[in-house]
Amino acid sequence: MDATNRALSLMGACAFVLTFVPAPLRSRIDSSIRDLWEKLFSSADPFAYVEVPRKSKDVINAISLDDSPSTSKWLIDPTSNPLYADVALYLSSLDLEYSARRVCAYGVDGDGSLSDASKFVFGLPLDETLTDTFEGSQFSWSHKLSSTVSRSSSHHQTDEDPNSMFCLKMLKSDKPRLLHSYLSHVSTVARGIRQHNNLRTLYxxxxxxxxxxxxxxxxxxxxxxxxxxxxxxxxxxxxxxxxxxxxxxxxxxxxxxxxxxxxxxxxxxxxxxxxxxxxxxxxxxxxxxxxxxxxxxxxxxxxxxxxxxxxxxxxxxxxxxxxxxxxxxxxxxxxxxxxxxxxxxxxxxxxxxxxxxxxxxxxxxxxxxxxxxxxxxxxxxxxxxxxxxxxxxxxxxxxSYCTFSVMKKLARNYLGIMDHDLYGELEELLKAGVEITPASAAETFLSMRKDPDEAIRQILTRVKAVNASVSVDEVPPDVRTGKGDLLPKKVRKRKRELPVDASEKQHLDDSYAVSGATAPRHSKLSTSRNGPKKLAIS
Ligand SMILES: Nc1ncnc2c1ncn2[C@@H]1O[C@H](COP(=O)(O)OP(=O)(O)OP(=O)(O)O)[C@@H](O)[C@H]1O
Structure with a gap:
């Protein structure tokens, strides 16, 4: 009791003396005392903390994570931190709905996008904590706003907040042995989930x-x-x-x-x-x-x-x-x-x-x-x-252009037919080198899928029309057989491609369009019509 009284009166005396110290010097003394206090406190804290910010810019500051070459390359990405997405996905696999007090629930459709729910995925909301076990040790994850952003200055304060981060708390004594292997485990599990759910990203x-x-x-x-x-x-x-x-x-x-x-x-x-x-x-x-x-x-x-x-x-x-x-x-x-x-x-x-x-x-x-x-x-x-x-x-x-085998595969996929009376004639013409692209044939089949018989008849008519209009002996100027090429078995004679009418062309173009204001540019590889979709649930 005596000691406490003495400490209190010492602090009071210090505070009194400080009132005579000029303001700039006082603020310096204040911050030194605060640093000292934090140092004393952190050495007594048995836990280590690892922050996984949503944005990689913050990762560079919080580089305490590690400097291993395998992960350091991600730390320079200023836009998004892949580990954050991995953690979100990993946590969603931990039966969150039973273990966390509060969860975010999302409806997920077949392609992993968030829309009408056919199944549900759960994410860790802000300010919630979840404990995981790995190799007999405990790891506690919490979802927070970055410490550099005060709550009042943040407008959104949602899981989507660019300043949100996951904070991992683990025993200091476990850190040297388990930090890397635990984070690798998190990423591996996340990758497995993506593969399982067919979740992939086009960048x-x-x-x-x-x-x-x-x-x-x-x-x-x-x-x-x-x-x-x-x-x-x-x-x-x-x-x-x-x-x-x-x-x-x-x-x-x-x-x-x-x-x-x-x-x-x-x-x-x-x-x-x-x-x-x-x-x-x-x-x-x-x-x-x-x-x-x-x-x-x-x-x-x-x-x-x-x-x-x-x-x-x-x-x-x-x-x-x-x-x-x-x-x-x-x-x-x-x-x-x-x-x-x-x-x-x-x-x-x-x-x-x-x-x-x-x-x-x-x-x-x-x-x-x-x-x-x-x-x-x-x-x-x-x-x-x-x-x-x-x-x-x-x-x-x-x-290259449709061979008979390609044409048959297209007809099987688009029309569901394995054989047709007109195949003999079609094969002859295609073997002779009539050029029709798979895209053009596919479009004909697609638009006539209700009547497969008529679709084959139409293709044959088009192939005949091209055959009649072009010289058969024209040799391809650009077909090369470089070593290592995977060429169709035979190099066919080249002829003019069937004209694709304007509406058909428009349809082809449309089918690749990435619409939505957030899509940065057109890509032929994207089929999304709704712009970017959320992949990882946080
Ligand atoms: N070999 C094929 N099998 C099935 N469908 C095909 C094939 N080739 C083209 N298609 C269809 O035609 C359309 C255009 O194909 P794709 O964009 O893959 O051609 P491309 O060679 O990349 O064309 P481009 O050189 O103009 O980019 C797609 O809708 C595709 O489904």
């Missing part, structure tokens, strides 16, 4: 920026729905499977665990659909890189550094995306020089072929593993051979 690079904007990827194309010639689908799947099983092998031979595919062929032959089928088969996210929005090599590098493993990095129409960014003819030529002839630096945009090569194959390409680069083009012959060499583009996959 689009923002215009004139180095950031990716995520939208829900729900393209339904699979290797069953896409019609590929002969055993092409099987061969691609086998290649993908071999790739995904080969982590140890790639490392043993000192190569980055990545694979490059070049998809080439005329418009409407299924290049974008094949990319979507590959993503769905591999359960990978897609980064759809619009080169026209990239201003220079360093932007390209930052974009690459912001991609995650187990993803596909796509550059569609690589030949024309380079030349359309400038309206001025001279600039176009300058740009083409820069991109296709490895000029040191393009004066207009600072983006060069070497920048692109470094992106796919340089030291930076090892930044994050298990990735597939896919380039598409309608004009393979226009690309620089440096871009196409093995190691960059390991497989060249030619997608």
């Amino acid at each position: 689009l690079n923002s215009r004139h920026g180095s950031h990716w904007t995520p939208v829900a990827f729900n393209h339904p194309s699979t290797f069953d729905t896409i019609a590929l010639d002969g055993d092409l689908a099987d061969r691609i799947q086998a290649d993908l499977k071999a790739f995904s099983d080969s982590e140890a092998y790639y490392h043993s031979i000192g190569r980055a665990w990545k694979r490059g595919y070049l998809l080439y062929g005329p418009p409407g032959t299924g290049k974008s659909s094949l990319i979507a089928a590959i993503a769905n088969y591999m359960h990978y996210d897609i980064y759809d890189l619009e080169l026209t929005s990239v201003s220079n090599n360093s932007s390209l590098q930052s974009l690459l550094m912001r991609t995650r493993p187990r993803s596909i990095i796509v550059i569609e129409d690589i030949d024309c995306s380079m030349s359309t960014r400038f309206s001025d003819r001279q600039q176009v030529e300058e740009q083409q020089l820069a991109v296709f002839e490895e000029a040191p630096q393009s004066s207009s945009c600072g983006f060069t072929l070497s920048g692109l090569l470094n992106f796919t194959d340089g030291l930076l390409s090892c930044f994050g593993e298990e990735r597939i680069f896919i380039f598409t083009t309608n004009h393979k012959e226009r690309l620089d051979s440096a871009l196409l060499r093995c190691g960059r583009m390991d497989l060249h996959i030619h997608l």
Whole structure:
């Protein structure tokens, strides 16, 4: 009691003395006392705290997380922190509805978007805490607003608040042994949930920026729905499977665990659909890189550094995306020089072929593993051979006009028919080299799906019309058989493509449109008509 009285009178005396100290000096003394107090208190606290902010900018400040190379790459993303999404998804898997006092309930439909509920997912609301057990130790998660933002200054104060964060509390003594393994466990479980629920993300690079904007990827194309010639689908799947099983092998031979595919062929032959089928088969996210929005090599590098493993990095129409960014003819030529002839630096945009090569194959390409680069083009012959060499583009996959086998697969998928009386005649004409794109045939089948018989009749009529109007002996100027190409079994004679009428074309365009004000740009890979959808439930 004596000691308490003495301490109290000492504090009172100090407070009295402080009133004579000038204000600036007093505030300094105040803050020193506060620091001392916090130090004393924190050394007595047996717990360690790890903050997982929604925004990565905050992660950089709270870098106490770790400095391991495997995760530090995510810490530089200023837009969103993938670990935050992982934690949200992980917590939603912990039977939150039974263990937490308050939960947020969301209705989730089949594609993982939030809409009319067919099932429910639960998230941890702000100011709620949940305890988890891992390897016999306890981990307590709470959902809060970032400590740098005062509650009163925040307008939203919802789970969607950009300043929200998860705070992990664990025993200090467990931290060295368990922090990394527990967070890896959280990410692994989250990844498993995404795969299980088919939740994938399509990332689009923002215009004139180095950031990716995520939208829900729900393209339904699979290797069953896409019609590929002969055993092409099987061969691609086998290649993908071999790739995904080969982590140890790639490392043993000192190569980055990545694979490059070049998809080439005329418009409407299924290049974008094949990319979507590959993503769905591999359960990978897609980064759809619009080169026209990239201003220079360093932007390209930052974009690459912001991609995650187990993803596909796509550059569609690589030949024309380079030349359309400038309206001025001279600039176009300058740009083409820069991109296709490895000029040191393009004066207009600072983006060069070497920048692109470094992106796919340089030291930076090892930044994050298990990735597939896919380039598409309608004009393979226009690309620089440096871009196409093995190691960059390991497989060249030619997608071309309908062969009879493709036509039959399309008819089976769209019309549900396996055989038809007119197939003999159709086969003859297609074998002779009449050109009709799978997109065009698919549109005919789609619009006439109620009458499969008439659909086949119409296709035959169109094929006959093309056959009558074009010379049969015209040899393709652009079909190449480079080593490593996955070509259809036979190289067919080239003829003019069936004209696609304007309304049909409009329909094709519409089917790819990403509508919604928040979608940053059009992507052929997105089928979403409602703009970005929420993927992780927090
Ligand atoms: N091989 C195919 N199997 C099934 N459907 C196809 C195939 N090729 C095209 N389609 C259909 O045609 C439409 C256009 O296909 P897609 O966008 O994949 O072609 P693309 O080769 O990428 O065209 P572009 O070069 O113009 O981008 C899609 O609706 C797709 O469903």
